[in-house]
Amino acid sequence: xxxxxxxxxxxxxxxKRAINIxxxxxxxxxxxxxxxNQSEIDxxxxxxxxxxxxxxxxxxxxxxVIIRTHGITKNDLLELxxxxxxxxxxxxxxxxxxxxxxxxxxSEGYQIVIFGDEYHPEVKGVKSYSESEPMxxxxxxxxxxxxxxxxxxxxxxxxxxxxxxxxxxxxLIRNVSEVRVFNTICNxxxxxxxxxxxxxxxxxxxxxxxxxxxxxxxxxxxxSLENCKESYLVEEANEVQNGWFTxxxxxxxTAGASTPEWIIQxxxxxxxxx
Amino acid sequence: xxxxxxxxxxxxxxxKRAINIxxxxxxxxxxxxxxxNQSEIDxxxxxxxxxxxxxxxxxxxxxxVIIRTHGITKNDLLELxxxxxxxxxxxxxxxxxxxxxxxxxxSEGYQIVIFGDEYHPEVKGVKSYSESEPMxxxxxxxxxxxxxxxxxxxxxxxxxxxxxxxxxxxxLIRNVSEVRVFNTICNxxxxxxxxxxxxxxxxxxxxxxxxxxxxxxxxxxxxSLENCKESYLVEEANEVQNGWFTxxxxxxxTAGASTPEWIIQxxxxxxxxx
Numbered sequence: 001x002x003x004x005x006x007x008x009x010x011x012x013x014x015x016k017r018a019i020n021i022x023x024x025x026x027x028x029x030x031x032x033x034x035x036x037n038q039s040e041i042d043x044x045x046x047x048x049x050x051x052x053x054x055x056x057x058x059x060x061x062x063x064x065v066i067i068r069t070h071g072i073t074k075n076d077l078l079e080l081x082x083x084x085x086x087x088x089x090x091x092x093x094x095x096x097x098x099x100x101x102x103x104x105x106x107s108e109g110y111q112i113v114i115f116g117d118e119y120h121p122e123v124k125g126v127k128s129y130s131e132s133e134p135m136x137x138x139x140x141x142x143x144x145x146x147x148x149x150x151x152x153x154x155x156x157x158x159x160x161x162x163x164x165x166x167x168x169x170x171x172l173i174r175n176v177s178e179v180r181v182f183n184t185i186c187n188x189x190x191x192x193x194x195x196x197x198x199x200x201x202x203x204x205x206x207x208x209x210x211x212x213x214x215x216x217x218x219x220x221x222x223x224s225l226e227n228c229k230e231s232y233l234v235e236e237a238n239e240v241q242n243g244w245f246t247x248x249x250x251x252x253x254t255a256g257a258s259t260p261e262w263i264i265q266x267x268x269x270x271x272x273x274x
Numbered sequence: 275x276x277x278x279x280x281x282x283x284x285x286x287x288x289x290k291r292a293i294n295i296x297x298x299x300x301x302x303x304x305x306x307x308x309x310x311n312q313s314e315i316d317x318x319x320x321x322x323x324x325x326x327x328x329x330x331x332x333x334x335x336x337x338x339v340i341i342r343t344h345g346i347t348k349n350d351l352l353e354l355x356x357x358x359x360x361x362x363x364x365x366x367x368x369x370x371x372x373x374x375x376x377x378x379x380x381s382e383g384y385q386i387v388i389f390g391d392e393y394h395p396e397v398k399g400v401k402s403y404s405e406s407e408p409m410x411x412x413x414x415x416x417x418x419x420x421x422x423x424x425x426x427x428x429x430x431x432x433x434x435x436x437x438x439x440x441x442x443x444x445x446l447i448r449n450v451s452e453v454r455v456f457n458t459i460c461n462x463x464x465x466x467x468x469x470x471x472x473x474x475x476x477x478x479x480x481x482x483x484x485x486x487x488x489x490x491x492x493x494x495x496x497x498s499l500e501n502c503k504e505s506y507l508v509e510e511a512n513e514v515q516n517g518w519f520t521x522x523x524x525x526x527x528t529a530g531a532s533t534p535e536w537i538i539q540x541x542x543x544x545x546x547x548x
Binding site: 173174 | 436439440443444447448450451452453454455456457
């Protein structure tokens, strides 16, 4: 069986940057998990003594506190700034961008519409920068027409699909006199998705390596499944099952934006042995 | 044969307003034809002594000069303002709106994209309010990707179809980081178009009354032709041919936004006699 890697996969710029920052701050803590990958978080703990805190109350005076890749809420940031800690911002610049846009647009009186998952940490953070309650939607059906004002600013969670973003923009343009559309979808996500689409068209089994609660990894699985019914999302090498590969000729491999190279390599090594 | 009028047709708010203004300024001149309908322009001349001038040099001192419904260029306006004339602005407020948007957005550094026909007086006027040369496009194919800047403001000629406007917005959202979309398409045009669509589905002949160089009348013809092959654009009653109606059961009638009621009535009277 042949194994083929997607043209683009794995770590994006923002995640590479956040890990480099965390590795350089030995003995620090990240505020919330740095990225959506437990194995990488364990590695940072074991090899670089970087822990995780989940609440501002868990932070100790004098501690190095790293703000994770997906960002945090404005309120949490203000609370941390009040404490005597050394704050290091590892928020991806592609996430800082929609945070700032929402803050500016909201202060200019625009109603904020965010295309994304309201329970995702990135969206919680972006949302918190709006003065008035923003509308967070995953589809056109989620938009409450009766609550739409006349001037709307639209941003997206960085990991969303542009086609769905366009559908929401279209609905707003038809119903609102001014729509400011900020395409805050990250190119790295596009590139990984496009490569997954290409590879899944030729592969007869697809292995998507990544965190099971990572939205961009789940997107890769969804795209793969459109072309290749035998697509599996795995977090670690021990989840890979021998039986999946019976009679398969080409195994495609891709990985979510938060998946470290060493995990992908471990999975390739295991599959190679089948 | 039954005759049925479209639910909405004919004069829009802006045209009714411009004609009322012109009728009240006896002895004035309009700068450019007030609306796209020669018969109405003749009526204004014969019944209200309102003429037409085509150049600023034709304007005489002390004259009442009416700015037509579609607006004029900023340069022409400045030239007229320098002269000793009494300027009366009959520009439709729905046209003044994109003019102001283009002026503001351009001064804020946005590249202006106008969806419309660059040779239409309305677009010439709107376009002239941009500090830098705007991109005027009729379709996505007209957009020169290499000339797109990072911040774009999009407006539309008031009489265009929203579906095509959305296609241009979509292309820009995919390729530009910020797009300010101003839906400046006029509702009156929508309403007339929607009514023409409905009526053309049941009629077996459609008569569209309006100026042959009026873009919104041509749109009505196009929409009618989608459902009813026997759709005719006529400007005056004498163009209507007896033979068209042979064997027809339902004749639908609609009219462009610049078509006066008395012309429509004359055509209904003629058809009724067949």
